[in-house]
Amino acid sequence: MTLIHMNVLMAFSMSLVGLLMYRSHLMSALLCLEGMMLSLFVLAALTILNSHFTLANMMPIILLVFAAYVAAIGLALLVMVSNTYGTDYVQSLNLLQC
């Protein structure tokens, strides 16, 4: 495993931890999701370019597209929560309102 790979994998795991452990804002989870996506993209692009695996050249781009979908849905959920509660604090999500 080269140094670059380890670097990017560390970035990925940082974002993962940031996604799963956050204080109060739902927005920070979404941002960490984007960070995960970014590090995965860089990892995939580096590996594929390094090994000249031309057949899989499409994969990072398709990954981008699906990450865009995910971000859109995440933002829609955020907007719904923000419309109901005024903020996006996760403490208020236990009231089971819609």
Added chain:
Amino acid sequence: MNLFTSFVLLTLLILFTPIMVSNTDPHKNNKYQSYVKNIVFCAFITSLIPAMMYLHTNQETLISNWHWITIQTLKLTLSFKMDYFSLMFMPVALFITWSIMEFSMWYMHSDPYINQFFKYLLLFLITMLILVTANNLFQLFIGWEGVGIMSFLLIGWWFGRTDANTAALQAILYNRIGDIGLLASMAWFLSNMNTWDLQQIFMLNQNPLNFPLMGLVLAAAGKSAQFGLHPWLPSAMEGPTPVSALLHSSTMVVAGIFLLVRFYPLMENNKLIQTVTLCLGAITTLFTAICALTQNDIKKIIAFSTSSQLGLMMVTIGLNQPYLAFLHICTHAFFKAMLFLCSGSIIHNLNNEQDIRKMGGLFKALPFTTTALIIGCLALTGMPFLTGFYSKDPIIEAATSSYTNAWALLLTLTATSLTAVYSTRIIFFALLGQPRFPPSTTINENNPLLINPIKRLLIGSIFAGFILSNSIPPVTTPLMTMPLHLKLTALTMTTLGFIIAFEINLDTQNLKYTHPSNPSKFSTLLGYFPTIMHRLPPHLDLSMSQKLATSLLDLTWLETTLPKTTALIQLKASTLTSNQQGLIKLYFLSFLITITLSMILFNCPE
């Protein structure tokens, strides 16, 4: 090699000259009016020459000038058809326009935009002549639309008046509905006969021609104000009197009839279209004659009279007599234009008073106008040996002695007697008796610009019928014998109408009614047709389309059916079935610990 075609093209070209100088000096000063009038007079003289040549040799001509475009197999050229109809119509139209232009030099004297008025009248004349001389349907359509546009501009001449704008818009809308028919016919001819040239259409005379002929009948109904598309013609009296005299009595409204007359080779084999035309014309002539009986505005009475005569022309076409219809077009133009000019003289002299209940006693005050008005009314009703007699009487004779719809015939005969009734009404209220207008108006008809046009049209109203009937080449065998009672039908109905009307009108001086009766209300309000049809169908159409487009399509199909329903179902299902508490941070933390633990546990080398 004679100069037939040159003179025809010269006539049309002469009329363009005042339009081309309209940006220069002659347009800005007072001499423009006489200039335009003299140009029209020159064009009239020039157009008499080909007409005389045609009467001498009975030789029709087709001038095909300039090849414009060929679209795949359709060849469009600038072509003029000089046959009986166009060669006879051109001098008549030019003569009447000349007289009306001289009249409007007197009538519109104090108008600051009089030069523009003359330019508009000239443009109208040019487009009318384009329509009349067109040999292909494209050129005819150019003329058709041109007269519609000029009619709009001229009806709305006094555009500060709301009624004038409404009337102009009404004219455009009703003409547009007719244009749908013309366009449908043009499309049918293009796709089935591959041409817009009249020669090829008449040669390829296929048999079931119902669709294009119905389209042409619709176009004629729109342009010539037949029943159903008629309200624009009385409303068009909002325009100045010269406009009413030129457009809405002699020239534009006969464009629809002229179209049907042009297509007579197609119509003479189609019984359905002839029946449709006959019944439509009969309904029109009776309905508008009834409406004319109780109008109080002199111009509206004459407008309804025009509409009634147009219905009569339609009846003639329905009887398969296109040449008689055309003769009636020419003779009707003379006396109807003269009637409008006389009413214009009366209106101006009484200080813009158009209500016949406020006129009277003009027999001694305006003797020349009175003479012209009475002769015009007599010519209209078909007094023997005046102009109207030579066209109206043969029509009634043809109607009574042909194998036709008896109901349509009855309606036409009733309308003939009603013609005499409302003519008597005009004469009685406007001319006879004691004056009912304020005495402070100065009544003066001694202006040569007023007298000369009416004099010319008067001579035309008396003699034109005789001259035209004896000069035209015979095309169908006229009916030589008929029973005496059929021969005298028209005269009897007219005399009956005169007598009854005169008696009833004399009664109005002695008897008074308190409430208008129901038939009187029907007639005054134009049969309730504009009241119902101008509000109800647009409201229904627009509200239906709003319901369809907005409520049904947008709100229901595109928005509610899939997206909102899906969201609703998901929401209900999740609220029903979930029993979570939403402790997100705890869930995420447990996820992280599990992942880390499993990665450590299953990755350590054994």
